[in-house]
Amino acid sequence: MQASNGPGAGLSPSETAVFLLGKIRQGNDYARLRKQRFRRSASVIRVATLALSAASTVILGLQNLNTWAGLAFALVALGTLLGAVEPFFNWRSRWVLMEETQYRFQRLADDLEYLLASTAVDELTHDHLREIFDRYQTVWDDLSRVWLEHRREPAPSAGA
Template sequence: MQPDTDLPVGLNPRETAAFLLNKIRQGNDYARRKKQWFRRGASVTKMLALGLSAASTVILGLQSLSSRADLALPFVALVTLLGAVEPFFNWRSRWVLMEEAQYRFQRLADDLEYLVASTAADDLTFDQLGEIFDRYQNIWDDLCRTWLEHRREPAPSPHAY
């Protein structure tokens, strides 16, 4: 079995800091992409439900109810379906979770950049970088733990609102 040649070996503290900063930025990019995806899912679901609710209300309010009711009923059914789907996917909570992760990754990148910029090349230590790496790992741990907690929670009852 051959060793992974993409994995850097024997880096000095400055090179390790650059490697770690790249990992932090990759985490931030991941959180940004997921946040955008979840925000889109939450927004589309909410706008569809709102639009279909408004359309069915207007259609049912028109004078010639008998011919329009056939159109309004599927709209109401779709609103009910969207109301059931949204808590299952929980896009809004996932969006907020990724927003928090993105903030934490950005803050960590800022702290690492400041540490490197404010420390003489010979004074930067692996212990200092280890603290940054521990915080990086904690962000991922918190993200995964919270994600699993959200997935384990039962969906709220539609009658709870």
Template sequence: MGVGLTPTETSALLLDKIRRGHDYARRRKERFRRRASAVKLLTLALSAASTILLGLHRWTDLAFALVALVTALAAAEPFFNWRSRWVLMEEAQYRFRRLADDLEYLMASTTADGPTRHQLDGVFGRYQAVWDDLSRTWLERRREPAPPSTP
């Protein structure tokens, strides 16, 4: 009758999709983590340097320029919100890993025929929910006005 994949083939296809989702979240998480860390470290370094230079009376002009850079970084950081995006990808990565574990267990604990379509539909629904939640949260955070920054 139907020409679809067998339950075992469908399980393997779904597991591959879940793993690719996990890899996507991991790559994005690392990128966002590096950027969030760089902004924080740069802000810290510029703040420390400007404080030291303010004590050296010959370098006050440079110190005030560094303070201006710190202010600009502090104003731009909430717009990009790297840390929030990093945490969002961390959560997605966890959910994909958990889903892969559940599917692998389901595949290992069923008969030779593989999981039922109903079981696979449940896993696929959870897979779709991860992407839906990720997309919804991403859009909500982009729509929010940036919180006021305090330099």
């Protein structure tokens, strides 16, 4: 199969299945990479917020040290800033969204692999594959819809 072939280019059902499985795996790779980045970002923000809050509390406990008190207040301000930035970027929600998307792509790949393993080559039809392709499109549609819903949400206020 040549890279220039695509759906509707006269591929056999077996070639179409291989093509579709490749697309599903690309989607899964996309979701996995984004999930890792979002999980890392969510974790860094959480740990940094915790570290700044803890450090500022300890430093504020050291009395009669104006330098330390000033540093503590700066750390509190940074912790507050991170606390305000995290909901804006919503890393955890993005991470969970990619986790779900990756699961759905993996399930789809498993279903397609089972279909290929359980159906004789001469019995495999484009109709069998259409249902898998429709589900593939639904995964992308759902991902795009939820992503846009999250982006359309108003930015949280600093006091919230």
